[in-house]
Amino acid sequence: MVRDQQTILTLRRRNRLGAASTDLMQRGEMVARQADCVACHSTPSGKPFTGGLEMGTPLGSIFATNITPDRETGIGNYSLADFDRAVRQGVTPDGRRLYPAMPYPSYVKLNDDDVRALYAFFMNGVQPANEPNRQSGIKWPLNMRWPLALWNAVFVDQGIYVSKQDKDELWNRGAYLVQAAGHCGACHTPRSLTMNEKALDDASPLFLSGALLDGWYAPSLRQDHNTGLGRWSEDDIFQFLKNGRNKHAVVFGSMADAYNNSTQFMTDEDLKAISHYLKTLPGDASRDGSPWAYAEATPVLATAANSAPGAQTYATRCSFCHGVDGRGKNEWIPPLAGSAASLIEHVDSQVNATLNGSARVVTAGVPDAYRMPPFRQQLSDHEIADVLTYVRSSWGNHGGPVKAEDVKAMREHTDPASSNPIVLQMR
Ligand code: HEC
Numbered sequence: 093m094v095r096d097q098q099t100i101l102t103l104r105r106r107n108r109l110g111a112a113s114t115d116l117m118q119r120g121e122m123v124a125r126q127a128d129c130v131a132c133h134s135t136p137s138g139k140p141f142t143g144g145l146e147m148g149t150p151l152g153s154i155f156a157t158n159i160t161p162d163r164e165t166g167i168g169n170y171s172l173a174d175f176d177r178a179v180r181q182g183v184t185p186d187g188r189r190l191y192p193a194m195p196y197p198s199y200v201k202l203n204d205d206d207v208r209a210l211y212a213f214f215m216n217g218v219q220p221a222n223e224p225n226r227q228s229g230i231k232w233p234l235n236m237r238w239p240l241a242l243w244n245a246v247f248v249d250q251g252i253y254v255s256k257q258d259k260d261e262l263w264n265r266g267a268y269l270v271q272a273a274g275h276c277g278a279c280h281t282p283r284s285l286t287m288n289e290k291a292l293d294d295a296s297p298l299f300l301s302g303a304l305l306d307g308w309y310a311p312s313l314r315q316d317h318n319t320g321l322g323r324w325s326e327d328d329i330f331q332f333l334k335n336g337r338n339k340h341a342v343v344f345g346s347m348a349d350a351y352n353n354s355t356q357f358m359t360d361e362d363l364k365a366i367s368h369y370l371k372t373l374p375g376d377a378s379r380d381g382s383p384w385a386y387a388e389a390t391p392v393l394a395t396a397a398n399s400a401p402g403a404q405t406y407a408t409r410c411s412f413c414h415g416v417d418g419r420g421k422n423e424w425i426p427p428l429a430g431s432a433a434s435l436i437e438h439v440d441s442q443v444n445a446t447l448n449g450s451a452r453v454v455t456a457g458v459p460d461a462y463r464m465p466p467f468r469q470q471l472s473d474h475e476i477a478d479v480l481t482y483v484r485s486s487w488g489n490h491g492g493p494v495k496a497e498d499v500k501a502m503r504e505h506t507d508p509a510s511s512n513p514i515v516l517q518m519r
Pocket residue numbers: 123124127128129130131132133147154155156157158159167175178179184189190191193194195199210228
């Protein structure tokens with residue numbers, strides 16, 4: 093019985109696909125990786141692409157939907173044109189407007205070939221699964237979808253990415269991946285009160301200039317010396333996106349999701365293109381502050397009794413990994429000296445990481461040996477505020493103090509069990 097169903101399924105898929113289209117489907121699988129569809133449309137416990145991930149937005153929670161080719165609960169009845177309209181314009185076949193938690197303001201820039209390939213993958217490479225969708229928790233009147241028509245008219249760029257003639261192929265490939273499928277700006281570009289990204293391409297200095305979303309601060313990907321990629325080489329960026337780590341940083345927070353499920357699967361050529369493109373986006377010295385340089389801190393072990401309140405906690409809880417000198421260990425433990433998160437005024441990422449630890453970084457199927465442990469149970473709000481204040485004012489860091497209230501608020505708004513720590517299967 094089970095086998096019969098399998099056979100019917102296979103036949104149906106073969107019919108829809110045609111032998112020559114396997115290439116198209118494989119290309120679609122790669123675009124789905126670049127676009128990280130799986131990160132939102134799957135949960136670790138559910139079948140691939142059956143939806144259900146709850147996303148916190150300033151308006152309330154939203155649930156990503158079932159996008160398997162199931163005809164009843166998924167997108168099995170979507171034509172290519174229906175699929176295109178949902179992915180690039182945010183409108184479903186019945187005219188429902190999607191909330192921009194689905195990053196169609198970026199996907200609108202996808203070219204026709206990539207959309208066709210994506211469709212081939214979702215219709216033929218993904219198993220249909222019958223899983224009804226959940227209702228969003230957005231309260232009236234924002235749960236009315238019609239205002240989104242207006243939102244779209246004003247904020248969504250209406251066209252696919254157009255190559256710049258004065259730039260070379262590598263640059264254009266990088267710009268396309270970053271702006272369209274990669275939707276890096278969905279996290280790294282600041283949003284206005286109406287939730288739209290303030291810029292969708294490099295014409296604006298606000299594009300990828302750093303933003304706070306869902307308890308994590310995604311730093312500037314521009315050439316800011318302190319809080320951006322000014323001190324990173326193209327190869328450093330490449331290593332970070334491919335291996336999840338380099339001498340400056342290790343992925344954590346929501347970037348661990350983007351890394352585990354998306355960037356590590358991109359080809360070397362594509363990652364080089366992204367790194368090349370990002371290195372050409374100028375920083376903004378007025379926003380960035382005085383350039384960071386390493387400075388020795390008061391030796392915490394010798395003078396713990398007299399030194400800053402957090403020094404003792406740092407010595408006993410953190411220095412084992414991050415080093416007494418704050419420089420971390422090789423590429424395995426990131427430095428806290430000079431990291432973007434230690435220099436940015438927003439404390440969210442550091443408070444969140446210290447309270448809840450970090451998702452495991454899984455490279456090519458192998459989980460890493462060291463990770464940031466959660467201190468939620470071991471340390472009080474005051475102790476976390478003090479130790480981070482110590483971190484943020486040592487070794488030349490000048491990110492500013494952390495208040496116990498910041499830690500309390502983050503503690504109440506985060507649930508360590510809800511993080512999405514693993515590589516999600518697409519098939
Ligand atoms: C950042 C999270 C996120 C990513 C990444 C994402 N989606 Fe979505 N998607 C959503 C959410 C949330 C909804 C539901 C929005 C709503 O209910 O208004 C949605 C809705 C959809 C729908 C509409 C389904 C329906 O009929 O309700 C389709 C189709 C879809 N996404 C396809 C994709 C594809 C294909 C990709 C990758 C190219 C993708 N999504 C990537 C969050 C995401």
